[in-house]
Amino acid sequence: MLSALIFDVDGTLADTELVHLEAFNAAFAQEGLDWVWDVPLYTQLLEVSGGRERIHHYWRSVNAEVQDIDGTALHAWIAHLHELKTAHYEERVRSGAVRLRPGVLELIEAARGAGLRLAIATTTSPVNIAALLRAAMGPDWQLAFEVIEDASTAPLKKPHPQVYLQTLQRLGLPAAQALAFEDSSNGLRAARAAGLPTVVTPNAFTAHHDFTGALRILPSLQGVTPDDLRAWHASACAHAQ
Numbered sequence: 001m002l003s004a005l006i007f008d009v010d011g012t013l014a015d016t017e018l019v020h021l022e023a024f025n026a027a028f029a030q031e032g033l034d035w036v037w038d039v040p041l042y043t044q045l046l047e048v049s050g051g052r053e054r055i056h057h058y059w060r061s062v063n064a065e066v067q068d069i070d071g072t073a074l075h076a077w078i079a080h081l082h083e084l085k086t087a088h089y090e091e092r093v094r095s096g097a098v099r100l101r102p103g104v105l106e107l108i109e110a111a112r113g114a115g116l117r118l119a120i121a122t123t124t125s126p127v128n129i130a131a132l133l134r135a136a137m138g139p140d141w142q143l144a145f146e147v148i149e150d151a152s153t154a155p156l157k158k159p160h161p162q163v164y165l166q167t168l169q170r171l172g173l174p175a176a177q178a179l180a181f182e183d184s185s186n187g188l189r190a191a192r193a194a195g196l197p198t199v200v201t202p203n204a205f206t207a208h209h210d211f212t213g214a215l216r217i218l219p220s221l222q223g224v225t226p227d228d229l230r231a232w233h234a235s236a237c238a239h240a241q
């Protein structure tokens with residue numbers, strides 16, 4: 001039986017990545033760096049989940065010759081850079097730079113009405129989730145989500161399943177009683193590794209990803225109802241037996 005829906009945030013609830021990209025570049029400029037990420041580069045860099053991890057990966061690619069490095073100082077500097085980035089992102093989202101993807105709010109409301117439990121499983125930072133969902137759903141947005149697992153609670157980033165396993169544990173449910181919603185191949189791999197049937201709604205940054213193993217691949221959640229989800233979930237369970 002389907003009991004809960006677990007949503008990724010970036011790319012799934014909203015097309016946030018262009019705003020994340022702007023925020024990274026604003027932080028680099030603020031720090032006096034000459035790094036400028038464009039859309040093709042950022043599309044590649046999105047293969048690395050998590051903003052801090054993405055900056056670290058990029059730093060290594062431009063400093064390939066540096067061997068003897070004080071890792072503690074580097075990590076502190078990356079954390080500082082990422083804090084600047086988070087502040088730029090939050091400011092943009094608060095001023096209305098991002099809206100939820102088509103059908104997301106309608107499905108959240110219909111699912112709550114249909115007695116489904118809702119959760120969030122994301123690699124992003126908690127302030128980013130709050131900024132986005134407060135702007136989109138109002139100050140009571142947290143009432144909709146029984147469990148939220150994010151970068152502050154699940155340090156191992158997708159495709160590692162930690163964030164989904166912790167979400168299921170806190171919901172007190174086996175994976176077979178939930179559905180995940182994702183937009184990227186790392187997200188899908190994380191959800192599948194936790195045993196979750198997964199509905200994928202790709203976006204411009206992830207359209208080229210491999211979505212093998214998805215329960216459904218849809219252009220958006222527009223028009224999707226709780227009854228559709230129950231039917232798809234039942235077909236996944238029937239196949240699994």
Ligand code: XBP
Binds near residue numbers: 050125
């Ligand atoms: C999203 C991410 C995040 C955002 C940036 O992945 O990888 O890193 O791009 O957010 P998912 P932070 O949608 O799979 O959770 O800078 O806060 O990490």
Ligand code: MG
Binds near residue numbers: 009011012187
């Ligand atoms: Mg995502």
